[in-house]
Amino acid sequence: MSDEPGRLPGQGPGMTPGHPDVIFCPGGPILLRGDHVVQDEDGNEYQTTRPVSAVCRCGGSAIKPWCDGTHKVMRRRPGR
Amino acid sequence: MLTPTARGPLSECVLESLRTGDTSRAADAPDAGSPEDAQITLWALYEQHYRGFEDVAGDLEWDPQLIAVRRRLEQDFERELRARTPGVPEPGNFAEDFFAFVADHDGPSLAAHIHRSASEEQVREFLRHKSIYHLKESDHTTWVIPRLSDTVKAAVMELQYDEYGGGNPHRLHAHLFAQGLTASGLSAEYGAYIDEVPVEVLEQNNVMSLFGLNRRLRAASLGFLTAFEATSSSPSRKIAGGLERLGFPAEMVEYYTEHVEADAVHEQLAVRTICGALLAEEPSLHEDVFFGAWTSLDQDDRYAQRMLGAWAS
Numbered sequence: 536m537s538d539e540p541g542r543l544p545g546q547g548p549g550m551t552p553g554h555p556d557v558i559f560c561p562g563g564p565i566l567l568r569g570d571h572v573v574q575d576e577d578g579n580e581y582q583t584t585r586p587v588s589a590v591c592r593c594g595g596s597a598i599k600p601w602c603d604g605t606h607k608v609m610r611r612r613p614g615r
Numbered sequence: 616m617l618t619p620t621a622r623g624p625l626s627e628c629v630l631e632s633l634r635t636g637d638t639s640r641a642a643d644a645p646d647a648g649s650p651e652d653a654q655i656t657l658w659a660l661y662e663q664h665y666r667g668f669e670d671v672a673g674d675l676e677w678d679p680q681l682i683a684v685r686r687r688l689e690q691d692f693e694r695e696l697r698a699r700t701p702g703v704p705e706p707g708n709f710a711e712d713f714f715a716f717v718a719d720h721d722g723p724s725l726a727a728h729i730h731r732s733a734s735e736e737q738v739r740e741f742l743r744h745k746s747i748y749h750l751k752e753s754d755h756t757t758w759v760i761p762r763l764s765d766t767v768k769a770a771v772m773e774l775q776y777d778e779y780g781g782g783n784p785h786r787l788h789a790h791l792f793a794q795g796l797t798a799s800g801l802s803a804e805y806g807a808y809i810d811e812v813p814v815e816v817l818e819q820n821n822v823m824s825l826f827g828l829n830r831r832l833r834a835a836s837l838g839f840l841t842a843f844e845a846t847s848s849s850p851s852r853k854i855a856g857g858l859e860r861l862g863f864p865a866e867m868v869e870y871y872t873e874h875v876e877a878d879a880v881h882e883q884l885a886v887r888t889i890c891g892a893l894l895a896e897e898p899s900l901h902e903d904v905f906f907g908a909w910t911s912l913d914q915d916d917r918y919a920q921r922m923l924g925a926w927a928s
Contacts (some may be wrong), residue, residue: 554769560883561710585777589880596641597852603881607718
């Protein structure tokens with residue numbers, strides 16, 4: 536189905552959803568399932584505390600490394 | 616909790632039936648004297664399916680006369696809610712369309728008022744009103760779970776598990792709110808403030824029960840959940856800021872800061888793994904997902920309008 540290294544068969548947009556450990560949300564955070572320790576750019580470490588955690592990708596969160604929904608404000612530009 | 620105070624002829628009759636167990640009189644119940652009368656009646660009938668009332672016998676939960684009254688009220692209420700709902704987006708990219716639908720909705724912001732200028736007394740009133748729902752937070756969504764496919768069911772459980780503290784009662788969201796109430800010198804007793812809440816609060820609670828208790832409305836329930844989660848992080852941050860400004864105790868602030876982080880996760884799960892998956896399986900539920908979502912946004916607006924109006928006068 537794909538030549539991309541590691542790509543699982545039968546998965547992709549429009550296919551039956553699997554149960555991945557890490558999910559990249561388009562225009563939003565990365566979701567992490569399960570227990571993880573996340574290290575930020577400054578070397579500080581954060582333990583996940585919930586079944587699924589959202590890690591900020593837009594850089595605008597006030598509670599980094601976690602997402603606080605700020606990407607939704609940053610994305611709202613004319614023409615979108 | 617004891618049964619609430621009646622707000623008109625219908626609630627007078629139905630509440631009396633509940634307390635005495637003589638439900639034959641409910642069969643000839645008078646019409647509601649006002650929307651408030653109808654909503655408090657419906658709220659009391661729904662409460663039978665949550666934790667109930669100390670002054671009502673448990674076996675009245677499924678009493679046919681009472682269920683008949685509930686069904687009449689529900690039909691009128693659902694008709695009204697559907698009539699309020701404008702056109703919904705055409706099916707397309709659900710996640711993108713849903714976030715845009717929520718972002719394009721422009722309503723009055725109670726959170727902004729609480730953040731910047733509400734008085735302590737106003738915020739205490741707000742917390743008393745919110746206690747009706749937050750002390751049974753997420754329970755209405757739990758009713759939907761047995762009505763779902765394996766994929767959607769597991770996805771809802773993933774979210775609900777976090778709402779219920781991941782199995783730790785100290786982290787259960789309803790418990791966090793109770794702790795906040797107690798620390799703020801308010802009653803954390805379940806349903807304590809029901810007699811003082813305005814009709815908008817009754818409606819908001821009844822919508823959740825209506826969608827949760829009727830299998831055919833499961834998509835509306837999940838749409839409601841999704842819009843609720845997608846409009847929670849930023850307002851929760853503002854409310855937390857307002858509580859800090861007014862010197863509320865840390866427990867109350869923490870309830871809201873927890874929701875900044877939790878609901879940034881939940882909105883993604885609700886849009887993608889819950890409603891997205893539901894609609895991939897059953898595209899015909901598209902309209903009901905947006906009906907539920909619109910109703911969530913609209914209910915918030917109605918309460919905000921009510922309180923901002925009351926506080927401005």
